[in-house]
Amino acid sequence: MPRAQIKDEKTYQKLREKGESKEKAARIANASAGSSRKSVGKKGGKSPSYDEWNKDDLVKRAREIGVKGRSTMTKAQLVKALRNH
Numbered sequence: 001m002p003r004a005q006i007k008d009e010k011t012y013q014k015l016r017e018k019g020e021s022k023e024k025a026a027r028i029a030n031a032s033a034g035s036s037r038k039s040v041g042k043k044g045g046k047s048p049s050y051d052e053w054n055k056d057d058l059v060k061r062a063r064e065i066g067v068k069g070r071s072t073m074t075k076a077q078l079v080k081a082l083r084n085h
Contacts, residue, residue: 011028
C-alpha cells in the first residue's frame with residue numbers, strides 16, 4: 001500500500017531491499033517520481049567529496065541532518081555516517 005510521503009513506492013521498496021535507510025530511500029524515490037530516474041542520477045552538487053571536508057564542517061553537516069553521536073566520532077566515522085544517512 002502506498003504511503004502518502006512516498007511518491008514512487010516501487011523505487012522506495014527496491015532501495016530498502018538494497019539496504020538504504022528509510023530517509024535516503026524516500027528522498028531518492030520522491031526525486032525520481034517527478035522526473036526520469038536518469039536525470040535524477042545525473043544531478044549532483046558541486047561540493048567537494050566529504051573526504052576533502054574538515055572535521056568541523058563534517059560535524060556541522062551531521063548536526064543539520066540529525067546524525068546521532070556525531071560529537072564523539074572521528075573524521076572517518078563522520079564521513080561514513082554522512083554517506084549512509
